[in-house]
Amino acid sequence: MDTITAPRRLPRIGDWADFAGLTRVQDEALPGALAAAATSPFYRTRRDGVPATRAELSRYPLTTKADLRDAYPFGLLAVDRSELATYHESSGSSGTPTASYYSRDDWADLIDRYCRVRVGIQPSDTFMVRTPYALMLTGHVAHAAALSRGATVVPADNRSLATPYAKVVRLLHDLDVTLTWSLPTDTLLWAAAARLAGLRPDRDFPALRALLVAGEPLSPARRERISRIWGVPVVEEYGASETGGLAGECPHGRLHLWADRAIFEVYDPAAGRTSAEGAGELVVTPLFRTAMPLLRYHIGDLVEVSNRDCPCGWALPTVRVLGRFGTDDGLTQAGLEEVVFRLPAEFGVLFWRARTTSYGVRIQIEVAAPHQESAVRRLAAGVEEAFGVRARVEALPPGSLVPEQLLTAMTDVLKPRGLFAGDEDWDRALRYY
The missing domain is CATH 3.40.50.12780 (ANL, N-terminal domain)
Known part of the structure; x- marks a missing residue:
């Protein structure tokens, strides 16, 4: 510009x-x-x-x-x-x-x-x-x-x-x-x-x-x-x-x-x-x-x-x-996120997701095995205290929500071309990746 x-x-x-x-x-x-x-x-x-x-x-x-x-x-x-x-x-x-x-x-x-x-x-x-x-x-x-x-x-x-x-x-x-x-x-x-x-x-x-x-x-x-x-x-x-x-x-x-x-x-x-x-x-x-x-x-x-x-x-x-999304009981992404990140830093919880259900809210978090039981208990209690909503919390091992491959991969980005050697994969002729 x-x-x-x-x-x-x-x-x-x-x-x-x-x-x-x-x-x-x-x-x-x-x-x-x-x-x-x-x-x-x-x-x-x-x-x-x-x-x-x-x-x-x-x-x-x-x-x-x-x-x-x-x-x-x-x-x-x-x-x-x-x-x-x-x-x-x-x-x-x-x-x-x-x-x-x-x-x-x-x-x-x-x-x-x-x-x-x-x-x-x-x-x-x-x-x-x-x-x-x-x-x-x-x-x-x-x-x-x-x-x-x-x-x-x-x-x-x-x-x-x-x-x-x-x-x-x-x-x-x-x-x-x-x-x-x-x-x-x-x-x-x-x-x-x-x-x-x-x-x-x-x-x-x-x-x-x-x-x-x-x-x-x-x-x-x-x-x-x-x-x-x-x-x-x-x-x-x-x-x-x-x-x-x-x-x-x-x-x-x-x-x-x-x-x-x-x-x-x-x-x-x-x-x-x-x-x-x-x-x-x-x-x-x-x-x-x-x-x-x-x-x-x-x-x-x-x-x-x-x-x-x-x-x-x-x-x-x-x-x-x-x-942009809230429920009738006052549950919002920012509010739920606040409870998730109040978990102790040593638990290492960085990635989570949640969905509303007929009984309350279902939450999945990535957390290492030594802290899983405590994280589940504390997060469920925190959500109920903050919003009066029942929470079913599931502890997943690290890499479940954000795969390690996503964080380490170096994607091969290509320019499209038409001429290939005999041993090259010409099925990628018009692709950028």
Whole structure:
């Protein structure tokens, strides 16, 4: 991507002193967001039209993922196609993909938000990007942000056969990687792969200074475990392909919504109402999106939002992300993960899975034989205490959920070719693997 420079002044932390000041920052930006939406075919032709004020916006119908799928590919485009910089899609696991697209103005905002990361990105950094590239947004944003700060980027896409876990460990070690960007689970897989390679995560990667993570719920207990394993801070971000980064950590380690760049609401589906804080499903109206404006976009993630003051003084709402799946008894991935990672570190439990059942929840964990009985007993009791849910816990030997072969294999990645020697396997002529 060409160098992105901001043609407009974006809000900076410190431009407001309190939550009333933050509201004024939002109110100054909102007319531009509403004007952009008025040029979008989706909103222009919607029965409700386009709201003209913040009060009207608060009563406006939510924009859903189904709306985005129905508008595929360019039904939400609010600028000329010539103004687009990139086009992206969700994973499309539900069938029709969710499209999103960004202008160069939008990219200036995406990069600026990412660069708020509390550990900073420096020219001296070697930054490994281990999130998907291809049509998804996350890897491209981190890549562009790191380049904008002069860092060296290692593009280790986690959806490519060219970078298996064993190679990631080699790159981390040999290139003196200082920062990484990945799913939280990936950092545990690297640790397991490093140990199989005879390396100690907390000692044999001295250049590493922080692990930047996003893409799945991260409980305090798992965060602490990852940090202890690697001996560096774990820094969380939160966002979505349709919006880019939505929240980041302050110096006190609390996750704050970037409410100077978007208006956030918490939706209660049972009541059909939204509020500025509390528990529910996140709704977002980006304030600086030009190519694809979104009004009250219902992301659907379960969150807890608070407008209480934080020692950092940013005057931005704090958020706890619980994931996209919850049960009527309050069981969420983040909540269950918290109980799993409260097990003593010496048990070595890194990998687990669970499913709801008619009697409660079934959980499988990898744990070495000496600790299996104790781990099963303590985890079942912890789940029942935390959620009032019966848990059937099954202890599996290490390698059952994450096979050793996955962590040690070095996949043979080929270029397709047509001419082969007589003793070569020409059935692989058009394969990349």
